[in-house]
Amino acid sequence: MSVKKNLDLIVIDKLKDCIINGEWVPGQQLFIDEIAEQYEISRTPIIQAVKAMSVEGMLTLTNSGKxxxxxxxxEQIYDICSVRLLLEKFAIKQICSNESIRITELTQIADRCACTLIEGKIAxxxxxxxxxxxxxVKCGGNECLDSVxxxxxxxxxxxxxxxAPHGEDQQSIAVDEHFQLLRTLKVYDYKAAEEVIDFHINTAAEKIVSRLSDRE
Known part of the structure; x- marks a missing residue:
């Protein structure tokens, strides 16, 4: 059972890497048999991975099974980024209003994100x-919002x-903005933290929409 579970997780990571590395195209149809053949495994873990990723909004399962x-x-990209911003602002407000909330793990992730970039591991x-x-968002302490x-x-x-994938320079800017946010959270400065996250997410939204317009 544990072997099957591990295989399912490995396949999910592999398919998510296809997104992180920009290997697919929006609107592209994927075929279970082709993916199974590519990874030399059965269809079952591929199907489970696809179902999990559809729950996460990363793939779509149509009524016809495609x-x-x-x-x-x-408009949808702006909506996605607006909701993302609302949820992250909620978490920031909770952190800044409650000194008992620890952001140690958040800091550790930011450090690892920076280190991997320095090592050239951009993905x-x-x-x-x-x-x-x-x-x-998890630091905000609301499990319902976590799932959303x-x-x-x-x-x-x-x-x-x-x-609009990040190149090395853009990823470096994102990393710097993570540290800017952490500095504001450590002194419980909600207004400054809000300004950082506003800029961080809204800039990303504009970049995506701009690249989308270039493709049309």
Missing amino acids: VVVPKFTR ESRKLDMLFHKQL YVKVQGQFEVSSYLI
């Missing part, structure tokens, strides 16, 4: 970037990395 990479309009840095934001955020972040990853 597996499709989501394709978002400009790993991108994954840690997303983990940083997920941990930020999972899908919002999944949709954001698809729209970001398949339309």
Whole structure:
């Protein structure tokens, strides 16, 4: 049972890497048999991975059983980023109003994100970037919002990395902004933290929409 579970998780990571590395195209149809053949495994773990990723908003399962990479309009991208911003602002407000909330793990993730970038592991840095934001929301202490955020972040990853992936310079800027945010949180400065996260997410939204317009 543990072997099967581990295989399912490995396949999910492999498929998520296809998004992080920009290997798919929005609107692209994926075929279970082709993926199974590529990884030389049975269809079952592929199907389980696809189902899990559809819950996270990273893939779409149509009524006819097709597996499709989501394709978002400009309006949908703004909506995704707006909800993401609302959830992260809630977490920031909770952290700044409650000195008992610890952000040790958040700081550790930011450090790892920076280190992997220095080592030239940009895909790993991108994954840690997303983990940083997920941990930020988790620090808010609201499990209901945590579950909502999972899908919002999944949709954001698809729209970001398949339309406007970070290069090394842009990833470096994102890393710096993580540390800016941490500095404001450590002194419980909500207003300053809000300004950092506003800029961080709104800039990303504008970049994605701009790249989307270039493709049209």
